[in-house]
Amino acid sequence: MTRNEFLRRLRSGLSGMPAAEQNDIVADYEAHFDAGMEEGRSEIEIAEALGNPSRLARELRLESGVRQWREDRSPSAAWAAVIGFMGLATLDILILLPIFLSVLGLVVAFYAACFGLFVAGGAMMIVGPFAGFPGGGMVAFLMGLGVMGVAIAIGSILTLVSIGLINATIWFGRLHYRVIQPAIGKNDV
Numbered sequence: 346m347t348r349n350e351f352l353r354r355l356r357s358g359l360s361g362m363p364a365a366e367q368n369d370i371v372a373d374y375e376a377h378f379d380a381g382m383e384e385g386r387s388e389i390e391i392a393e394a395l396g397n398p399s400r401l402a403r404e405l406r407l408e409s410g411v412r413q414w415r416e417d418r419s420p421s422a423a424w425a426a427v428i429g430f431m432g433l434a435t436l437d438i439l440i441l442l443p444i445f446l447s448v449l450g451l452v453v454a455f456y457a458a459c460f461g462l463f464v465a466g467g468a469m470m471i472v473g474p475f476a477g478f479p480g481g482g483m484v485a486f487l488m489g490l491g492v493m494g495v496a497i498a499i500g501s502i503l504t505l506v507s508i509g510l511i512n513a514t515i516w517f518g519r520l521h522y523r524v525i526q527p528a529i530g531k532n533d534v
Contacts, residue, residue: 346388346389346392346393346398347388347389347392348375348378348388348391348392350392351374351378351388351392351395351398352371352374352375352378352398354398354399354402355370355371355374355398355401355402356371357402358398358399358401358402358403358405358406359371359402359405359406361406362406362409366409370405374395377391377395378391381394410422411515414511414515418508423507423508423511445514448510452503452506452507452510455499455503456500456503459496459497459499459500459503460496460500462492462493462495462496462499463492463493463496463497463500465492466488466489466490466491466492466493466494466495466496467489467493468489469485469488469489469492470485470486470488470489470490470492470493471489472485473485473486473488473489474486
């Protein structure tokens with residue numbers, strides 16, 4: 346594979362990432378080719394030493410998603426990290442996708458249940474005093490407030506569990522594929 350073909354495939358695999366980040370990555374690999382050619386190696390030898398550019402692009406997309414997740418713990422950053430991992434796990438996708446979708450479905454269902462519990466507590470708090478709630482209006486108000494508090498507590502715990510699941514997915518990706526920064530803490534790449 347020639348230099349231009351390697352860089353074209355690498356850039357194609359990086360599509361969707363910010364342009365500045367793509368340009369930095371491609372410039373780094375152009376520098377690898379320049380340094381190798383100064384040492385007297387051919388373009389084909391350098392490309393073989395660097396590996397498959399498509400696989401390399403998937404690893405770099407995962408690292409970009411992980412970096413974004415570490416800097417900004419938002420749902421979009423989490424999604425970018427998970428999508429980067431799923432792009433890298435092409436062979437394991439048949440095994441991991443059903444597990445991932447099942448866990449994602451459970452998390453979404455629990456979030457929906459928390460929301461429903463919160464709304465039910467609010468309704469109990471607002472409507473209960475006027476609907477002849479057993480024990481009187483103050484009991485209805487306090488029970489509704491308590492149900493809303495329980496919903497918020499469960500939602501908070503669920504958020505922590507979701508963050509843990511995202512971190513576990515990233516850890517698995519690094520451990521299983523030994524990408525740029527391995528999970529085990531070794532510095533050999």
